[in-house]
Amino acid sequence: MKREWMTIIEHEPIARNTFRLVLQGTIANDVREPGQFVHIQVSNDFYLRRPVSIAEVDREEGKMTLLYKLMGKGTEELSNKHVGDTIDVLGPAGSGFPLDEIDSNHALLIGGGIGVPPLYQLAKQLHEKGVPVTSVLGFQSKEEAFFTKEFEEYGDVRVVTNDGTLGHRGLVTDVLEGSFDTYFACGPTAMLRAVSEKLDGMQGYLSMEERMGCGIGACLACVVPANDEKGYRRICCDGPVFDAKEVVLS
Amino acid sequence: MKREWMTIIEHEPIARNTFRLVLQGTIANDVREPGQFVHIQVSNDFYLRRPVSIAEVDREEGKMTLLYKLMGKGTEELSNKHVGDTIDVLGPAGSGFPLDEIDSNHALLIGGGIGVPPLYQLAKQLHEKGVPVTSVLGFQSKEEAFFTKEFEEYGDVRVVTNDGTLGHRGLVTDVLEGSFDTYFACGPTAMLRAVSEKLDGMQGYLSMEERMGCGIGACLACVVPANDEKGYRRICCDGPVFDAKEVVLS
Amino acid sequence: MMLPGLELKNPIMPASGCFGFGKEFAPFYDLSELGAVIMKAATGEQRFGNGTPRVAESASGMLNAIGLQNPGVDAIIEHEIPFLREYDVPVIANVAGSTVEEYVEVARKISRFVDALELNISCPNVKEGGVQFGTDPALAKHVTEAVVQVSQVPVYVKLSPNVTDIVQLAKAVEEAGASGLSMINTLTGMRIDPKTRKPIIANQVGGLSGAAIKPVAVRMVYQVYEAVDIPIIGMGGIETVDDVIEFLLAGASAVAIGSANFKNPLVCKEIIEELPQALRSYGFTSVEDVIGGAHRETATTGVLRT
Amino acid sequence: MMLPGLELKNPIMPASGCFGFGKEFAPFYDLSELGAVIMKAATGEQRFGNGTPRVAESASGMLNAIGLQNPGVDAIIEHEIPFLREYDVPVIANVAGSTVEEYVEVARKISRFVDALELNISCPNVKEGGVQFGTDPALAKHVTEAVVQVSQVPVYVKLSPNVTDIVQLAKAVEEAGASGLSMINTLTGMRIDPKTRKPIIANQVGGLSGAAIKPVAVRMVYQVYEAVDIPIIGMGGIETVDDVIEFLLAGASAVAIGSANFKNPLVCKEIIEELPQALRSYGFTSVEDVIGGAHRETATTGVLRT
Ligand SMILES: Cc1cc2nc3c(=O)[nH]c(=O)nc-3n(C[C@H](O)[C@H](O)[C@H](O)COP(=O)(O)OP(=O)(O)OC[C@H]3O[C@@H](n4cnc5c(N)ncnc54)[C@H](O)[C@@H]3O)c2cc1C
Ligand SMILES: Cc1cc2nc3c(=O)[nH]c(=O)nc-3n(C[C@H](O)[C@H](O)[C@H](O)COP(=O)(O)OP(=O)(O)OC[C@H]3O[C@@H](n4cnc5c(N)ncnc54)[C@H](O)[C@@H]3O)c2cc1C
Numbered sequence A, B: 001m002k003r004e005w006m007t008i009i010e011h012e013p014i015a016r017n018t019f020r021l022v023l024q025g026t027i028a029n030d031v032r033e034p035g036q037f038v039h040i041q042v043s044n045d046f047y048l049r050r051p052v053s054i055a056e057v058d059r060e061e062g063k064m065t066l067l068y069k070l071m072g073k074g075t076e077e078l079s080n081k082h083v084g085d086t087i088d089v090l091g092p093a094g095s096g097f098p099l100d101e102i103d104s105n106h107a108l109l110i111g112g113g114i115g116v117p118p119l120y121q122l123a124k125q126l127h128e129k130g131v132p133v134t135s136v137l138g139f140q141s142k143e144e145a146f147f148t149k150e151f152e153e154y155g156d157v158r159v160v161t162n163d164g165t166l167g168h169r170g171l172v173t174d175v176l177e178g179s180f181d182t183y184f185a186c187g188p189t190a191m192l193r194a195v196s197e198k199l200d201g202m203q204g205y206l207s208m209e210e211r212m213g214c215g216i217g218a219c220l221a222c223v224v225p226a227n228d229e230k231g232y233r234r235i236c237c238d239g240p241v242f243d244a245k246e247v248v249l250s
Numbered sequence C, D: 001m002m003l004p005g006l007e008l009k010n011p012i013m014p015a016s017g018c019f020g021f022g023k024e025f026a027p028f029y030d031l032s033e034l035g036a037v038i039m040k041a042a043t044g045e046q047r048f049g050n051g052t053p054r055v056a057e058s059a060s061g062m063l064n065a066i067g068l069q070n071p072g073v074d075a076i077i078e079h080e081i082p083f084l085r086e087y088d089v090p091v092i093a094n095v096a097g098s099t100v101e102e103y104v105e106v107a108r109k110i111s112r113f114v115d116a117l118e119l120n121i122s123c124p125n126v127k128e129g130g131v132q133f134g135t136d137p138a139l140a141k142h143v144t145e146a147v148v149q150v151s152q153v154p155v156y157v158k159l160s161p162n163v164t165d166i167v168q169l170a171k172a173v174e175e176a177g178a179s180g181l182s183m184i185n186t187l188t189g190m191r192i193d194p195k196t197r198k199p200i201i202a203n204q205v206g207g208l209s210g211a212a213i214k215p216v217a218v219r220m221v222y223q224v225y226e227a228v229d230i231p232i233i234g235m236g237g238i239e240t241v242d243d244v245i246e247f248l249l250a251g252a253s254a255v256a257i258g259s260a261n262f263k264n265p266l267v268c269k270e271i272i273e274e275l276p277q278a279l280r281s282y283g284f285t286s287v288e289d290v291i292g293g294a295h296r297e298t299a300t301t302g303v304l305r306t
């Protein structure tokens, strides 16, 4: 993990209030697993860094893609940055999906809204490993949807929108049927809870979110209760990806 | 007085750590007198505005020139702004040299360091009024000196440097001899005190400096003791220019 | 909106000491648009205040040590209040002093000419008087009682944040008959310049204001709201309409904006204009609907997020 | 540089709770470069801390309410201290508790393994214990005496800024036998989210740290320096080498850097490297030369300006 000023080489809107940002720098060379994130200092006006998942990485070229949604002042300021600007990035942070350990005959990926991004690099690498992938991508509406075509390159895609303007109308939990042996989910905690209840018994991995301070494991801002003696995990370094049996979703 | 985002149309170094900045906007149309200033919000990183004198103004074209020296973080940040950038300006602020009231046969202008700028527009307007002008311009050294040629367009110039690298070696107070009837001085308080003692009895105007809050007369941050019942003057609105008999230099 | 002594068009007013007596802001907008105006502190006699420099910059804030410079209560009544009275806006007088007698004298004189008093027992920038009244509950109670007794208009007591237990102070002045509270005044701070090796401000210490202190102010308003039954005018670091809503949710019935007027002289007017739309966007139907909302809200976080 | 129990290569150390037990920063630089390391708080038993969210952002600062989460004093001695002991750097243990007995137990156990204790009587983020020891001079004195008695190493008492009179607290713990002071801990604050209408932090209130609080911290160090004879470790909002010099001028003998480690994990190392040059540029010949300088400087401002 290092701190680096990365250069913005692409930056474009891809859906309502959603942007694609491509960064160049040596942090990209260090990415180990899908599901890792970077911790971004948007500008001097913000005291805390913002965690954003790595949606795609090209280690050789030293490039990484982030997909982010405007959620407040920090992401809004980020959206004003231009190609050629540099930006203060800490990363790669966290432990991602443990691809090496995974032995799957058919993987189910479940992403809700801005939880979709880390699954993209995962889908790609599962596909490269020869694992069949089905992706369930949930959005509020058609305007918010993104990367549905891109996911199709790596397997089946089931799109769900709350208002039915694209794909199935409803929630991601409505369309989880199939003969999967492992699932991978990222999205709001309420969705993760629903998914893990529904798929109880199946091997599963959850990517979690929490407000962060340091992003490197030192401040204990980002804890989630765990089922063992230690009693907790740090999302920023023990996670953000956990075995579904490891953590307690409150 | 108004608040306006003015556009930077020229920006260049003119001496060691000293810059010339030309701004375009309607505040320039409102300038009444030489010696007025603008109150600049350098960026969101700074809580207080910075007062900078108007060194030259073209009311018709809506352009004004500022000359400023790097003194700290705010001026440093200002020096990073580019032509085309806009900047948050409050102005024109303060009361300048009361040209209409002045009836002089030979005016003496005395500027020390970054106190020189407001005298430039004054020299120009005195010259236009037909008043002969002698300008005494003091700097630390040759590298710090600026606008000595420009002042020559409007009358005699006596340059003084602390280290003798340009003009006379010494202090501005060494070269004040001559048959002047009115003087105008701007510079550090110590210089203003020395000048007003030396020229005691002559009609004189002093342009003063103090740390400011509002810049519009409301907060009483910028007071200087005065010789009357009221007991004080606000530099930002009663000044920055005062009759030398009006204020008490501590 | 009605608060004791004040009929407010909106909950926004400039804070004491940051707006003079209004004259300097009148060229920028019509003062009648304000909820109310809180004037610069008045003392019994003219005061010249502290030496200069009187202000220093800090991260997201500023220090000031003006030292209650003002022309004295009689001159304010004669020369300043008539100007403000030409506008359709409630006027609040900020009352200061070094002794209980001075507070009482100022309050007695000025209360006939204004709609409410803001009793300033929290100015950190004068050597004697002022702040100890705001840090000792017994003294605070005593001076409040005395001022309430002579005042012809409701008295809001302005609390200092430089205390261990703000709730104790708030309860003391409520018991003493205060009609409302105004909080917070500045936090005592200092800046030292490495170049000169000395405090930047001539008075050495000054009062910290601005966005930097907002979390402390919001916390105190929140705590005091739960403990008292009188309305609170909240202040401390307000710069945006979201900040206003944050103070209202914490429990303020109205707010005052101080140092932000120096960054942007139009800030009060702009926030007043933005407020109705901001309330709608957060799902509120009125200002009253917001006040104290953080104490009532029980929905889980997820529900209101989109 | 010598302070009680500590031989410092330089006056810079990471503040408690912002550096864990050092492991997470070791990949960024060699911890032996630090003046000292102050560990995360230790309590008698393992604690799980508060609910999440535990942090919120504010202007030039942040709020935190971690709630003293830690594995307990025994686990810290067994699993954390040995790692730090591999570096050539003094180690300070931050001692917390809910009762005098717990403080004493932690201090007795841990003091054999470290160079000094930092007695944390100022944590605002736990419901019981902690902060009331830091706001009541008699309690502060009592717990300090008890801890000093059992500690095998010098005790620095960490003061809370949430008090009316910091000097009174400082004197009380000096009398009680503290070898030094550490100040300041965080200011209690709150942020409310207009979208959810609730406090952002699960614990409702949290501790404000960062550049926003620096003027309050500098003021307190300045005031306490004049009143006590024991050294002060200064902290609160330090982000740059100029900030370090400001604290030293105010009277700190060394400084700690907290939240700034989150913005830039290399901040301590970078400031250590910049310090010698900065001292020279301001005309100082050593760190000792700077300490308390603002209390001695009498030259007029003009002389040192260029
Ligand atoms: C491991 C991880 C990966 C993430 N990946 C992505 C991604 O790929 N794309 C994306 O759009 N978003 C992602 N997020 C969420 C993203 O961090 C927040 O949307 C963002 O921080 C909001 O910042 P803001 O300034 O716009 O909002 P504000 O509300 O102004 O932020 C205020 C503070 O709250 C924090 N905060 C607010 N919402 C969240 C949140 N949901 N999670 C964590 N901190 C939050 C901010 O970081 C900041 O410190 C991720 C979060 C985590 C923890
Ligand atoms: C009426 C007036 C006219 C001025 N005209 C000019 C000019 O034409 N050219 C020029 O270079 N400078 C001028 N100055 C001085 C200029 O305002 C300061 O050099 C500048 O504010 C320093 O800002 P900084 O951020 O670089 O320094 P910092 O030291 O970082 O500033 C910190 C704070 O102190 C204030 N401050 C510092 N020095 C001064 C000072 N000398 N006077 C007032 N405030 C100060 C800053 O405004 C800021 O609020 C003028 C000052 C006044 C009062």
Ligand SMILES: Cc1cc2nc3c(=O)[nH]c(=O)nc-3n(C[C@H](O)[C@H](O)[C@H](O)COP(=O)(O)O)c2cc1C
Pocket: B213, B219, C015, C016, C017, C018, C040, C041, C064, C066, C068, C094, C120, C123, C158, C184, C185, C186, C208, C209, C210, C211, C213, C235, C236, C237, C238, C256, C257, C258, C259, C260
């Ligand atoms: C320059 C200045 C002068 C002030 N003068 C007074 C005063 O005379 N009386 C008073 O009660 N408060 C005074 N205050 C405090 C403000 O009214 C307000 O309580 C404080 O600044 C916090 O609000 P803010 O962060 O919006 O500035 C003054 C503040 C500043 C910055």
Ligand SMILES: Cc1cc2nc3c(=O)[nH]c(=O)nc-3n(C[C@H](O)[C@H](O)[C@H](O)COP(=O)(O)O)c2cc1C
Pocket: A213, A219, D015, D016, D017, D018, D040, D041, D064, D066, D068, D094, D120, D123, D158, D184, D185, D186, D208, D209, D210, D211, D213, D235, D236, D237, D238, D256, D257, D258, D259, D260
């Ligand atoms: C996330 C976080 C955790 C903290 N934990 C502790 C702690 O365990 N013990 C303690 O004495 N202080 C703790 N503090 C306070 C810091 O040590 C320091 O006193 C304070 O943050 C001010 O310094 P800063 O502005 O440089 O952060 C913590 C601060 C933060 C931000």
Ligand code: FES
Pocket: A211, A212, A213, A214, A215, A216, A217, A218, A219, A220, A221, A222, A223, A234, A235, A236, A237
């Ligand atoms: S954010 Fe600091 S431990 Fe995770």
Ligand code: FES
Pocket: B211, B212, B213, B214, B215, B216, B217, B218, B219, B220, B221, B222, B223, B234, B235, B236, B237
């Ligand atoms: S700066 Fe506010 S009165 Fe002059």
